[in-house]
Amino acid sequence: MAGLIRQRTVVWIAVAVAAVLPFAVSTLGMDYLVGLFTRVLIFALAGVSLNFILGYGGLVSFGHAAFFGTGAYVVGILSYHASNGEPLPLLAWLPPGTELAWIAWPLSAAVAAMLALVIGAICLRTSGLYFIMITLAFAQMIYYFAISVPTYGGEDGLSMWSRSTMWPLDLSGDTQFYYVVLVIVLITLRIVQTVVGSRFGRVLRGIRDNEKRMIALGFPTYRYKLTAFVISAALAGLAGALMANQTEFVSPSFLDWHRSGDLLVIVILGGIGTLFGPVAGAMTYILLEEFLSMWTEHWMIVLGPILILVVLYAKGGVWGLVDRGESIRE
Amino acid sequence: MWTEGSRSVSEVLLKVENLHKAFGAVRACDGIDLKVEEGELLSLIGPNGAGKTTLTNLLTGELQPDEGLIHLESRDITRMSAYKRGLSGIARSYQITSVFPRFTALGNVTLAVQAQQGHSFRFYKRAKFDPALREPALEILDEVGLGNRAQAVASEMAHGELRQLEIALALAMRPKLLILDEPTAGMGHEDTARMIDLIQQLKGTTTIVLIEHDMDAVFALADRIAVLVYGKVLACGDPDRIRRDPEVRKAYLGEEEA
Numbered sequence: 001m002a003g004l005i006r007q008r009t010v011v012w013i014a015v016a017v018a019a020v021l022p023f024a025v026s027t028l029g030m031d032y033l034v035g036l037f038t039r040v041l042i043f044a045l046a047g048v049s050l051n052f053i054l055g056y057g058g059l060v061s062f063g064h065a066a067f068f069g070t071g072a073y074v075v076g077i078l079s080y081h082a083s084n085g086e087p088l089p090l091l092a093w094l095p096p097g098t099e100l101a102w103i104a105w106p107l108s109a110a111v112a113a114m115l116a117l118v119i120g121a122i123c124l125r126t127s128g129l130y131f132i133m134i135t136l137a138f139a140q141m142i143y144y145f146a147i148s149v150p151t152y153g154g155e156d157g158l159s160m161w162s163r164s165t166m167w168p169l170d171l172s173g174d175t176q177f178y179y180v181v182l183v184i185v186l187i188t189l190r191i192v193q194t195v196v197g198s199r200f201g202r203v204l205r206g207i208r209d210n211e212k213r214m215i216a217l218g219f220p221t222y223r224y225k226l227t228a229f230v231i232s233a234a235l236a237g238l239a240g241a242l243m244a245n246q247t248e249f250v251s252p253s254f255l256d257w258h259r260s261g262d263l264l265v266i267v268i269l270g271g272i273g274t275l276f277g278p279v280a281g282a283m284t285y286i287l288l289e290e291f292l293s294m295w296t297e298h299w300m301i302v303l304g305p306i307l308i309l310v311v312l313y314a315k316g317g318v319w320g321l322v323d324r325g326e327s328i329r330e
Numbered sequence: 331m332w333t334e335g336s337r338s339v340s341e342v343l344l345k346v347e348n349l350h351k352a353f354g355a356v357r358a359c360d361g362i363d364l365k366v367e368e369g370e371l372l373s374l375i376g377p378n379g380a381g382k383t384t385l386t387n388l389l390t391g392e393l394q395p396d397e398g399l400i401h402l403e404s405r406d407i408t409r410m411s412a413y414k415r416g417l418s419g420i421a422r423s424y425q426i427t428s429v430f431p432r433f434t435a436l437g438n439v440t441l442a443v444q445a446q447q448g449h450s451f452r453f454y455k456r457a458k459f460d461p462a463l464r465e466p467a468l469e470i471l472d473e474v475g476l477g478n479r480a481q482a483v484a485s486e487m488a489h490g491e492l493r494q495l496e497i498a499l500a501l502a503m504r505p506k507l508l509i510l511d512e513p514t515a516g517m518g519h520e521d522t523a524r525m526i527d528l529i530q531q532l533k534g535t536t537t538i539v540l541i542e543h544d545m546d547a548v549f550a551l552a553d554r555i556a557v558l559v560y561g562k563v564l565a566c567g568d569p570d571r572i573r574r575d576p577e578v579r580k581a582y583l584g585e586e587e588a
Contacts, residue, residue, distance in 0.1 A: 199450040199457045206441045209430040216390060217503060218416030218445040227451065 003324060010322045011276060018182055022175045034174045035246070040286045041181045042242045047266040047278030048185075048192055049235030054264075055273030056196055057228050058208030062132045063119070063139030064263050067233035069255030070115055071108035071240025073146065076158045076250035078104045083161045089151075101164035101171065105241045112237025113230045115142075120229035124222060127211075136257060143255040157251025164245055171245065181242055185279070188235060193275050195231070204228050208273075269310055271317030280318040341368040341403075343537050344389070344507055349398035351384055351561075358384035359395070360561035366507065371529075371538040373548045376558035377581075382541045383425060385558070386509050389539075390422050391415045402507070416445065419506030423496040425515055425541075431485035435476055435495055438484055439467035442502035467502065474498045474528060490521035497528065501536075508532070509539045514547060526550065549573070557581070 018037075025033040046068055053059040081088055081097025088094055098104055119138045126134055152158045163171040171177045195201050203224050206214045214221050244250045253259070262285070270281020288306065292299035314320055344366040351359040358381040366372050374382050387393040389400060391412035400408045407415060430438050440463045444450060447462065457463060471477050474494045479487065484495065493513060500508055513529065514522045526547050532538060533551065542548050548555060549569050556566040557578050565575045572578055 194456075195453050197456045197458060198454055199444055199452040199460075201453075202437075202441060202444065202457050203450045205432070206430055209432050210428060212392070213424075213428050213430065213499070214441070215412045216392070216416050216422060217442050217499065218413050219450070220411075220413045224450070 007276075007323055014279075015186070022178055026175075031174070034178050036286070036290060038174065038178045038181050038246055039243075040283050041178070041185050042239055042246060043262070043266060043286055044279040044282035045181075045185050045188055045242065046236055046239035046263055047270065047282050048188055049232045049239060050263045051267045051270075051272065051274075051278045052192055052196075052235065053225075053228050053232040054267055055277070056201065056208060057204045057225060058211075059124075059225060059229065060132050060264075061123075061135045061229075061232075062257070062260050062264065063123075063135035063137075064232075064236055065255050065257065065259035066119070066135075066139035066142045067112040067116055067236035068240040068243070068259060068263070069146070069250075069252070070112045070142065071237030072244035072250045072254045073152070073158075073240075074108040074111050074237070075104050075164060075241045075244040076160055077152055078107070079160045079162075079164070080152065080158055099162070099165050101166035101245075104164055105238060108241035109234040109237045112240070113234040116230045116233030117226070120226050120233075124225050124229065136260070139255065139257060139260060143252055143257070146252040146255055153251070155252060157249055157253070160244065160248045160250070163248060164241075177245065181246075184238070184242070188238075189275060189279075196275070200224070200227070265307065269307060269317055271319030271323065274316070274319050274323055276323075277317055277319040280322075284318050342366070343368045343403060344539075345399075345401040345404075346385075346389070347399040347401075349385070349388060349400065350396045351381075351388055351393060352396055357561045359388065359398075362398070362558075362561070362563055364556060364563060364566070366537060366539060369534060369537055370553040371533050371540060371551055373540045373542060373552035373555045374558055375542065375545075375548055375555060376564075380558040381561040382558055383511060384561075386422060386511050386539075386541065389415075389507075389509060390420055416503060419504070420509070421500035421503040421505035421507070422509040423493075423500045423511055423513055425511040427489070427492045427496055429484045429492060429495050429499065431483075433484055434480065435471060435482050435484060435487065435491075435498075436464070436467055436480040438495055439470050439498050439502050440464065442499045443467050443470075446502070446504060470498050470502050473501065473531075475524065490517055490524075493517060493521070493525060494528070497525075501532075505536060507539065508536045509541070511541045512543060513540070514542065514544050522547070 021037055022034050025031060050061065050064045053061060078097040079099050082099045085096050087096045123131055123134045123138065147155050163177065165171065166180065169176055169180060171180060203219055207221050207225060211221050240254060243254065266281040266285050267278050269285055270279065271277025288303055289299060292302050310317060316323060342365050346362055346364040349359050349362040362385060376382055384393065388395050391410060395408065399406060402418060402420065407418065430441060443463050443466045468480060471480050474497050476491060476494050476498060479491060484492065487495065497513060510529065514525050517525060522544065529540065529551055540551060552569055554566065554568055555572040557564045557572060559581050564581055565572060565578050
């Protein structure tokens with residue numbers, strides 16, 4: 001019980017700090033930090049999405065960048081067509097693209113989810129190391145596909161004219177955009193918490209602990225894993241859509257396996273299988289990257305050993321400092 | 331006790347015909363014929379590597395046979411997938427404890443109860459305090475003697491308790507056929523005695539196939555015994571007959587008595 005109170009206290013303090021952060025940094029005259037913390041939040045969202053299948057489902061997807069990048073490209077491509085009026089390929093009967101967030105962002109999630117339905121249907125026939133490799137292989141296919149399509153910039157990527165418009169809000173300001181992202185992250189955390197505690201979530205955690213036994217108990221595990229995979233991809237796609245808006249640029253690097261690796265690091269560093277772990281992980285990882293790279297361009301030399309130490313000595317990751325095993329009890 | 335007379339009128343619950351399964355050159359099951367009648371306790375015995383666990387895996391669908399037929403209540407389930415067999419009423423416990431280590435004892439049994447209550451594509455309501463899951467699970471924990479350990483995390487439970495939890499998971503499936511794969515494996519005297527008591531209680535209400543190395547337990551519990559050697563049924567019959575069977579004594583029991 002004391003553990004839960006401690007966790008709740010930390011979470012509410014974090015939410016309060018996040019809520020006043022733009023004012024605080026602008027008072028200090030460091031407005032550029034708002035963009036940095038928006039990035040932290042977006043990576044937190046992507047981490048939460050990966051953690052949903054990795055931490056709760058035991059599915060080590062090494063291809064999550066495919067869904068993140070797809071989400072980003074959906075926003076980028078729709079914005080590209082909206083600004084030059086060219087009809088969408090194969091969908092010429094539709095309006096040529098859109099810059100409306102209310103349409104483009106849900107579409108990012110939906111397209112990523114559909115892609116995951118196809119990729120997952122195949123990948124989830126395998127397990128363990130094979131699953132890791134085949135998810136990586138699919139992600140790389142999509143990466144090379146993005147590179148080879150010249151319409152959307154190929155290797156150079158695609159610049160957007162502006163951020164999505166989100167009536168009645170104005171996202172062109174960094175502070176507004178930051179708050180929109182913050183609200184999305186908080187809502188997502190709430191949804192994930194609910195789903196993890198539901199019957200579906202229990203099945204997912206049961207599969208993580210012992211899939212063979214779940215089958216013997218009468219659970220068709222494949223369809224539960226596939227559903228979780230699709231949900232996770234939708235959230236990753238949404239994170240990608242936000243990232244495209246943050247940078248106002250999309251490129252194949254969004255789809256790169258390095259990106260999948262970053263997400264795995266964020267989840268493991270933060271605390272695998274905990275609700276807030278990926279948020280703590282994203283915060284630690286992005287801030288370390290930012291400040292170490294100011295100091296030296298070989299920041300990986302410092303980050304690498306930190307990661308090794310965390311994996312070796314802090315089993316629960318960064319969030320494990322706050323959650324000392326309470327969430328292990330299911 | 332089952333007599334020859336009463337057995338002839340009872341229903342056959344499980345019928346196995348000419349079941350074959352080979353792993354490379356090793357014929358783990360080499361033409362097994364077996365019948366399990368409603369309500370009886372059939373004990374499967376045999377030396378290590380006789381094919382007992384392979385047979386179990388074929389019955390539960392974790393393995394597919396190379397040849398042969400399996401019928402449950404006159405329904406052919408030979409090609410039925412493992413999860414459907416679980417829902418059709420074939421439950422098993424594992425020789426090597428196979429539970430959900432990060433769940434509490436209650437959480438473990440709750441999962442088995444949940445499987446019985448239709449699909450789990452329910453994303454909203456919190457399952458932890460759902461009485462529809464909790465109450466049946468608590469009842470079963472009581473039944474196997476873990477009532478006071480409901481909140482213990484499985485990964486922190488003692489070996490004997492985990493063996494009880496194994497049985498609880500299988501019982502929560504409301505099985506027609508309960509396959510117990512060496513339920514006393516690795517247990518001390520006291521725990522073994524408790525487990526035998528538990529099986530004695532279940533006997534009569536559930537049809538049981540018991541795989542066991544502890545011969546005292548087998549002869550105390552079994553209505554019939556089937557002896558498996560090299561993937562074949564060497565003999566099958568009531569305990570007295572098996573005890574006297576010269577083939578069985580030579581192949582199996584004799585070694586233990588010597």
